[in-house]
Every structure is written in structure tokens, then in C-alpha cells.
Amino acid sequence: MKLIVQIPCYNEELTLPATFNDIPKSIPGVDQVEIMIIDDGSTDKTIEVAQELGVDHIVINKNNKGLARTFRAGINECLKLGADIIVNTDGDNQYAGWDIPKLIQPIIDGKADVVVGDRNTAKVAHFSPVKKFLQRLGSYVVKTLSGVQVPDAVSGFRAYSQDAALQLNIVSPFSYTIEALIQAGKKHMAVASVPVETNEKTRESRLFSSIPKFIERQLTTIIRMYAMYQPLRVFFFIGLFLSLIGIIPILRFLFFYFTDGGAGHIQSLILGGTFTILGFISFLIAMLADLMNFNRQLIEQTLEKVRRIELEKYENNKDDA
DSSP states (O other), X not given: XXXXXXXXXXXXXXXXXXXXXXXXXXXXXXXXXXXXXXXXXXXXXXXXXXXXXXXSEEEEESSOOOHHHHHHHHHHHHHHTTOSEEEEOOTTOOBOGGGHHHHHHHHHTTSOSEEEXXXXXGGOTTSOHHHXXXXXXXXXXXXXXXXXXXXXXXXXXXXXXXXXXXXXXXXXXXXXHHHHHHHHHHTTOOEEEEEOOBOOOOSOOSSOSSHHHHHHHXXXXXXXXXXXXXXXXXXXXXXXXXXXXXXXXXXXXXXXXXXXXXTTOHHHHHHHHHHHHHHHHHHHHHHHHHHHHHHHHHHHHHHHXXXXXXXXXXXXXHHHO
């Protein structure tokens, strides 16, 4: 069994050594432990430091592409390298690398496809009360929308089985954490959570510049992902809402029409008709979006088959060598 620990990095020359040294180089139940960094266009000596440390694999983005795209590139490379389990951790040494054996154990035992490290954010000293509240709220929203019971939805310390990684398709340009969980829930993967430790804060987050910006981006991701996987429900309720708004002024017009001839109330009819038409258009969009949803599923199945073929080709080439 082969485990690859991937570390997305952007200017992490100072923290990468500690992150690397915390990762166990041998784990019971795992035959190979390899470490890979994905350099996201760093302008410091991250690559040189990685080479000096003896990192097994280095993937380089020519420019800064963002965390989500960097994570996706790492997953694809890990699959090409024949990883049976993929662990993702951060280059700022936020997560305790010695918890990796605990993190991957549910996958080794065959009890989970995805395992998320629970930082128990309520007890993390350097998290502000606002950030702790947002963590709880975000995890609750993700749990409600995806059906995945994870107490720390935005934790980046995760383990994926090979099968889960083959099914994962990250499309968000910002962050993969919430999107990956929603996908896991909608694809009926077995998701588990284990408590993990965190290290002292080494620097400010580079993922977002302010809490309002973080909320905006995460909310956008949640809405986009839910609409992608439940388009019929989303547009049906939008259409229903618009139609109900339209019915109210129409009923008002009809009331006055039968009581005093409706004189002077034509505006209610126009307003109600407009909202009713918008509702009907939303119903049509719901049907079209649902058909597109089935087409997306076919594309994802095709992509998964292509990945499996590539993985099989790698295994055959390794055997021939």
C-alpha cells in the first residue's frame, strides 16, 4: 500500500522543514510513504528547500493558481504515481503530521473513503470567537446540504482513498474543502472524522484577506455546488417563490374586479403577471438544469474511467520495469 502526503506550498521556505519533519516516514500497514509538494508559483526558495529536504516529488505551477487548483493538480499527480491513499496537509505546519497514522486508519480498515481531521476549533487558542462561530456555522450548513457528519468542514488535513480521489472533481477556483465534502456526500462516499492536534500559528492565513471576504467566497462555493448537484430543487423553489409572489397581486386585482369593476388596479395585474411569468421561466430552467445534471454525471463517469485507465497503465508500466 502506497501513501503520498501532498503539501500545497506558496512561499513556505520557512515552515516547510517543520512540516516535512513532522510527517512520519514509515507507518504500520503502509508499505511506502512518499511526500510531494505542489509549488504554487512561489517567489522564495520553497523548491530549493524541498530538494534539500529530499522531498520525493515536486510539482510546479508556473504562476500562482490558487489553493483549489493546486490541490487538484496534486490529486491528479498522486493518482498518476499510483497512490492508494492521499493525505493533504498545509505547508504552514498548521496540522500535526504525527497524526497522519490516525488520520488514514479508517481508510486502511475499510471503514471510510474520506477522513477529515477535526481540529476541535472551539479549543484552538489563536482562533477568534468570530472565527470559531463561523467554523461551527459553516460545518452545520455543509452537514445540512450534503448529509456529511463532519464537525470541522473547512479543515484541510484530510485523507482520501484512491477510489475517492478518482471520483473527486474540484471546479472551484478558491478553496476545495467545502466543495469536496459536498461532492463526497452527493456521491455517497463514506466520510469519517478523527480528532487531530494543531501546531502553533506560524503566520496569517493567505487564503483570505478578511472574514467578510472569506464568508463571501465560501457562501458562493456552497450555493454553486448545491445548485450543481440539486438543480431541480433549487430552481423549482425559486420558481415557486416567484409564482406565489405573482399570485398575490393577481388575487388583489380579481377581488377588486368582482367588487367594483377593477378600475385603477391594472397595475396589480401587470405586476402579478410579470412575477408569474418569471416563475414559469424558472420552472423551465429547473427542467433544463436537471437534464444538464444527468449530462454532468455522464461526463464525471467518463473522467473517472479515464483516470482508472491512466492508473492501470501506470501499474502495468511499473510491473514491466
